[in-house]
Amino acid sequence: MAATTAPPRRQPMTKRQRREWIEGYLFASPFLIGFTVFIAFPMLYSVYLTFFDWNLLTPPSYVGLDNLVKMFADPKVNKSLYNSAFYTFIAVPIQLVISFSLAMALTQKLRFRDVYRAGFYMPIIVPLVASAVVWQRVFHPEFGILNEALGWIGIAPRKWLFEPDLAKPAFIFMSFWMIGRQMVIFIAGLGNIPDTLMEAASLDGAGSWRRLWNVVIPLMTPLIFYNMVIAIVNSFQTFVPAMIMTEGGPQDATLFAVLNIYRNGFQYFRMGYASALAWEFFLIVVGFTVAQFYISSRWVYYEESK
Amino acid sequence: MKDAQLSTRRVSRRAFLRGLGLGSMALVAADCAAPAAAPAANNGGGEAAAAPAAEPVTLDFFAWADSSDIPAWDELAKQYMEGHPNVTVKPSPSGTGNDYYTKLQTSFAGGTLPHIASFQGWEWQPYADAGLLAPIDDYIAADNFTAPFPDGVQSIEDSTRRNGKRYLIPLQNATMVMFYARKPFDDAGIPYPTDDWTFDDFLSIAQQLTSLEGETKLYGYQGSGIWPRDIHWIRATGVQEFDQLVDPKTASFDQPKIVEIVQQVVQDFVYNLKISPTPADLEGGANTINTGNAAMKYEGAWFFPQLNSPELRADNKQVEFDVVMMPKMADESRPHRGWAEGVTVPKTDLQDAAWGFAHFMGDTEGQKIYSSITGRMPNAPAVIKDFWLPTIEKRFGVTNGKAFIEAFKRSEVDVIGGVSRTQMWNEVVKPRGWDLMLNNSKTAAEVLPDVTKGVQDLLDAYWAKKA
Numbered sequence: 001m002a003a004t005t006a007p008p009r010r011q012p013m014t015k016r017q018r019r020e021w022i023e024g025y026l027f028a029s030p031f032l033i034g035f036t037v038f039i040a041f042p043m044l045y046s047v048y049l050t051f052f053d054w055n056l057l058t059p060p061s062y063v064g065l066d067n068l069v070k071m072f073a074d075p076k077v078n079k080s081l082y083n084s085a086f087y088t089f090i091a092v093p094i095q096l097v098i099s100f101s102l103a104m105a106l107t108q109k110l111r112f113r114d115v116y117r118a119g120f121y122m123p124i125i126v127p128l129v130a131s132a133v134v135w136q137r138v139f140h141p142e143f144g145i146l147n148e149a150l151g152w153i154g155i156a157p158r159k160w161l162f163e164p165d166l167a168k169p170a171f172i173f174m175s176f177w178m179i180g181r182q183m184v185i186f187i188a189g190l191g192n193i194p195d196t197l198m199e200a201a202s203l204d205g206a207g208s209w210r211r212l213w214n215v216v217i218p219l220m221t222p223l224i225f226y227n228m229v230i231a232i233v234n235s236f237q238t239f240v241p242a243m244i245m246t247e248g249g250p251q252d253a254t255l256f257a258v259l260n261i262y263r264n265g266f267q268y269f270r271m272g273y274a275s276a277l278a279w280e281f282f283l284i285v286v287g288f289t290v291a292q293f294y295i296s297s298r299w300v301y302y303e304e305s306k
Numbered sequence: 307m308k309d310a311q312l313s314t315r316r317v318s319r320r321a322f323l324r325g326l327g328l329g330s331m332a333l334v335a336a337d338c339a340a341p342a343a344a345p346a347a348n349n350g351g352g353e354a355a356a357a358p359a360a361e362p363v364t365l366d367f368f369a370w371a372d373s374s375d376i377p378a379w380d381e382l383a384k385q386y387m388e389g390h391p392n393v394t395v396k397p398s399p400s401g402t403g404n405d406y407y408t409k410l411q412t413s414f415a416g417g418t419l420p421h422i423a424s425f426q427g428w429e430w431q432p433y434a435d436a437g438l439l440a441p442i443d444d445y446i447a448a449d450n451f452t453a454p455f456p457d458g459v460q461s462i463e464d465s466t467r468r469n470g471k472r473y474l475i476p477l478q479n480a481t482m483v484m485f486y487a488r489k490p491f492d493d494a495g496i497p498y499p500t501d502d503w504t505f506d507d508f509l510s511i512a513q514q515l516t517s518l519e520g521e522t523k524l525y526g527y528q529g530s531g532i533w534p535r536d537i538h539w540i541r542a543t544g545v546q547e548f549d550q551l552v553d554p555k556t557a558s559f560d561q562p563k564i565v566e567i568v569q570q571v572v573q574d575f576v577y578n579l580k581i582s583p584t585p586a587d588l589e590g591g592a593n594t595i596n597t598g599n600a601a602m603k604y605e606g607a608w609f610f611p612q613l614n615s616p617e618l619r620a621d622n623k624q625v626e627f628d629v630v631m632m633p634k635m636a637d638e639s640r641p642h643r644g645w646a647e648g649v650t651v652p653k654t655d656l657q658d659a660a661w662g663f664a665h666f667m668g669d670t671e672g673q674k675i676y677s678s679i680t681g682r683m684p685n686a687p688a689v690i691k692d693f694w695l696p697t698i699e700k701r702f703g704v705t706n707g708k709a710f711i712e713a714f715k716r717s718e719v720d721v722i723g724g725v726s727r728t729q730m731w732n733e734v735v736k737p738r739g740w741d742l743m744l745n746n747s748k749t750a751a752e753v754l755p756d757v758t759k760g761v762q763d764l765l766d767a768y769w770a771k772k773a
Contacts, residue, residue: 053771056415057436076733141586142593159586163745248732250741266408268729269432 046275054271067276077277079252080260081284083168087256088235091172095231096224099179103186104212117187121180132244135174136161139245161246164253171241171254182227189223190216221300229292236285257281363659364394368410368420370647371399374611378679385675386666395663404728414438419652421660425474427465427645428722433652434473440651441471445661454646454668454685461644461717464552475668476646476685477676481713482538482606483642484508484633485613488626490515490524490601501631501709505542508602508633512581515601523593528600529575529582531744533735534727535604537720538643539571540564542635547761553723555769557761559739560754563636569750573743585744596625604632607710610681610702624703631709644717646685683710690714724768725761734760 013021025032050067052060071077106117123131138146139160147157160170193216201211217224239258242248248255248263261281265274369379379397386395398420400409410423414433425433433439446452454476455462461481466474484499491498494515499507512526530536540547543563548554558564575582583593583600593599596612603609611618618624632642649667651660666672673684677694681702684694695707721727739757742748 055432056411057432057438137590140589140592143590159584161589162584162586164741249736250745252737255737263732267404267732268726269411 046278049272049275050279052272055269056271057269060272063272067273070273071276071280076252076255076260077280080255080257081281083253083255084236084238084257086168087171087175087238088232090169091175091235092228092231094172095175095179095182096227098176099182099227100186100220100224102179102183103190104216106183107187107190117184120183123177124180128240129244131174131177132241135177135241136245138174139170162250164251167246167250167253171238174241175235175238182231185223185227186220189220193219218301219303222302225292225296225300229289232288232292233285236281236288362392362394363656364396365421365656365660365663367395367397367649367663368413368423369397369399370406370424371401372608372680374608374680374682375399378676381675381679382667382672383663385671386663389666390662393659393663414652419654421652421654421656422649422664423652424648425650426647427461427474427476427480428719428727430474430650431468431722432724433650434468434471438652439473440653440657440661441473442475442651442661442664443472445665446472449665451665451669453670453688454648456687459715459717461714461719462646464719464722465646466648473650474646475648475650475664477648477667477673478607478646478680478682479644479685479690479714479717480606480608480647481642481644481683481710481717482535482604483629483631483709483713484602485595485605485609485627485629486602487595487598487600487613488628489598498628499630499633501706501712503630503633505633505635509579509581512575512602513579516579516581518580523583523599525583525593525600526581526602527575528588528593528595528603529571530604531572531585531588531740533731533740534720536568536571538604538632538641539567539635541641541643541718542632542637543567544635544637548721551719551721554721555765557758557765559735559758559761565750565754568743568754572740573746573750576744577746595627598625607681607683607698610698610704614703615701626703628706629704629709630706631712640716641718642713642716643720644714645719648685683714687711687714724772725764730761730764733764 049060051062051064053063053066054060102120106113106120110116126134138144141147141157141159141162144160146160151157158166160166197215197219198211201215206214237258238256239262242254242256242259243262246254248259257277258281261274261277264270264277367379367383369375376397376399379399383395383397387393400406406424407429410420413420419438430439446455455466455472462476462479466472466476486499488498496511496514499511503511508527515524515526517524537547543566545561545563547557547559547564549556549558559568576584587593591597595601595603613627614624631640634640649664651657651664654660667676668685670686670689673686673689674693676682677684677689678697681698684690690711695711698704698707721730735757738760739753742753743750
C-alpha cells in the first residue's frame with residue numbers, strides 16, 4: 001500500500017493576521033475602486049457594447065456580430081491600420097537610431113552638455129497641441145522653415161501636409177522632435193556601462209567602432225528593447241497631430257487607427273462599432289508587444305541571466 | 307517603540323482606515339446611484355411648473371462657446387436674473403464644433419440633462435427623435451411668440467421643426483453672403499459689386515482683381531475648399547445633391563450641372579483661372595481676406611469682428627469691407643445657404659422655467675443684447691431691419707446689410723437627417739472627392755460618381771437600420 005502524505009493543513013488566520021489583511025486591502029482600496037470603476041468596468045463594458053448599436057441617446061440595441069463583420073469589410077479600417085503600421089514601422093527604428101546617437105554624443109565631455117540635453121528633452125514637455133501648431137508652421141508650403149531650408153540645397157518647395165504621398169513622411173519627420181525621453185533613458189544606460197569593460201576591450205585592441213558594436217550595444221539592448229516597445233505602443237496611438245494638422249487627410253493618408261475610432265465613437269456616435277474597432281486595435285498592439293517579448297530573448301542581453 | 311506610542315498609532319490608523327473604507331463605499335454608492343441611461347420623458351410641467359413663481363430655480367444652460375458668445379450668455383443670464391430674482395441661470399460654455407456635441411451627447415447619456423442647450427439647426431434632430439427634447443409649440447402659442455418663425459422661410463422651417471413639432475428657438479439666422487474688401491476694388495478702380503450682379507460679373511471681377519506677381523499676392527476670391535461652403539454654388543444652378551434636404555434617401559452629386567459647377571469652383575478657380583488660393587496657400591491663415599491677400603470671400607455675420615470693429619479700428623488693423631448677395635445664377639429664385647441656430651429645452655422637471663429664459667433670449671430685448679455683443683443676425687425680421695442693420699453699419703461698417711435680409715428670405719439648409727453632414731464629409735465627400743480635386747489629381751467628372759455612390763451607401767445603411 002502506497003503511503004500517502006496528507007497535504008499540510010492551512011493554518012487558520014490569527015486575529016492579528018486577519019486585521020492586517022483587511023487593513024492592507026483598505027489601504028489599497030482607493031486604487032482598487034478607481035481601477036475597477038474607471039478602467040476595468042469601462043473596458044469590460046466596451047466588450048459588451050461590441051455587440052450593440054448605441055448612439056448614447058437611445059438604449060443600446062443588440063446587433064449580434066454585425067459590428068465585427070462590418071469591421072473586417074470596412075476599407076476605412078484597413079486604411080487606418082495600414083497608416084498606423086506604416087507610421088510606426090518607419091518612425092520607430094529611425095527614432096531609436098537618432099536618440100541613441102544623440103545619447104552617445106551627449107555622454108561625451110562637451111561644453112554646455114547639460115544645455116544640449118535639456119534642449120533635446122524640452123519638446124517632451126511641450127503640449128502636443130502646441131507642438132502640432134508649431135509643426136503646421138514648419139511644414140507651411142509658402143512660409144515654412146522646412147521648405148526654406150530645402151530651398152538652400154535646391155529642392156523645390158512641397159505641400160507636405162496636402163499631398164497624400166508626403167503627409168505620412170511629414171508626420172514621421174515630426175515624430176523625431178519627441179525623442180527626448182528615449183534619449184534620456186539611453187544616457188542613463190550608457191552611464192552605467194562599467195569602465196572596466198571598455199578598458200578591457202581597448203586593451204584587447206578593440207577600436208571605438210568595435211567597442212560600440214561588441215560592448216556598448218549588447219549592454220544597451222535591454223534599454224533599446226524597452227524604448228522600442230514603448231515607442232511602438234505610442235506610435236500606434238498617434239492621434240493629436242492628425243486630428244489638428246490634417247484631420248485625417250488628404251485622402252485619408254493620415255487617418256490613423258485611433259483617429260478612426262474617435263470619429264466613429266464621438267463624431268458619428270457609433271459607440272458599438274467604435275468599441276469593436278478599439279478592441280481589434282488593442283489586440284493588434286498587444287499581439288505586437290507579446291511578439292516583441294518573444295523575439296527579444298534572441299537579441300536582448302541580460303547580464304544577470306547569463 | 308513604547309507600547310503607549312504603538313497603541314496610539316494603531317488607534318489612529320484604524321480611524322484612518324475606517325474613514326477610508328467608508329469614503330470608498332460612499333464613492334461606490336454614489337457611482338451606482340448615478341443614472342445609467344437618459345431619463346424617461348416627463349409629460350411637461352412637473353414640479354417647477356406647479357410650484358409658485360417665487361420658488362428658487364437654478365437653470366443649467368449648456369452653451370455654445372464661441373469667444374463672442376460667452377460674454378453674450380453671461381449678459382443675457384444677468385439681465386434675466388435681474389427681472390426674475392428667483393431664477394439663477396448658470397451658463398456652461400462647453401466648446402464648439404464636434405467637441406461641443408461630444409460633451410452634450412455624453413451628458414445626455416449620463417442622465418445629467420441641462421435645462422437649456424445650444425444647438426445648430428441641423429444637430430438637434432437625433433435628440434428630438436430620441437424623445438429627449440420638449441416640443442415648444444404650446445409655449446409658442448401661449449406666449450404668442452411667433453416673430454422668430456416667419457412664414458415662408460424654408461430654412462427656418464427645416465431647422466426648427468421636425469415631424470410637425472417645433473423644437474428649436476432661433477437666436478440667430480445664419481445666412482451667408484459675399485464679403486468683399488474695399489481696398490482691392492479701390493486700388494484697381496473697379497466698382498463695388500451690387501446685389502444684381504451675375505456669376506459672369508463675379509468671375510470677371512475676380513480675374514481683374516487677381517494679381518499673383520510681385521511681393522504681395524492678391525486673389526480675387528478666397529475659396530473654401532470644403533463641400534458645405536460650396537453648397538451655395540451647387541444649389542444656385544437649380545439642382546441639389548439629394549432628393550430632399552431633410553431626411554434624404556437618394557444622393558446625386560453626379561448630375562451634369564453639379565459636375566460642371568463643382569469642377570469650376572473647386573478646381574478651375576484654383577488651378578486654371580488661379581483666382582483662388584489652394585488650401586495649402588491658405589494654411590495658417592495666409593493669403594486670406596483677413597491678411598489683405600484676397601478680395602472676396604463667402605461668409606456669414608459671425609465673420610464681421612474678424613475684419614472690422616471698433617477695437618480693430620483703434621489699432622488701425624481693420625479691413626474695410628462690405629457685403630453683397632451671392633451672384634445670380636441659373637436658379638432665378640437665388641437660393642442662399644442658411645439655417646437657424648439657437649437653443650432647445652430638454653425634457654426636465656424645469657422645462658417651464660427653462661422656456662422662460664429661452665423665450666427671453668429669443669425675444670426682442672434678448673436678441674438686441676445677443677446680436678450687439680456677437681454681431682450675429684437676429685431671429686426676427688423686424689429686429690433685423692430696425693436694430694441690427696443700423697448696429698452693424700455703425701459697429702462694423704456694413705452698409706449693404708439688406709443683402710442679408712434678401713439672402714435670409716431665400717435661405718435653404720444644407721442637409722438634415724440621420725446621416726450627418728459631418729459624416730458624409732469625413733467619410734466620403736472629402737477623401738473621395740474634394741481632396742482629389744483640390745490636389746488637382748482628378749476632375750469633378752471623375753470623382754463625383756464615386757462620391758454619389760459613397761454617400762448613397764451611407765444613406766442606404768442608415769435607412770436599412772431604421773427599417
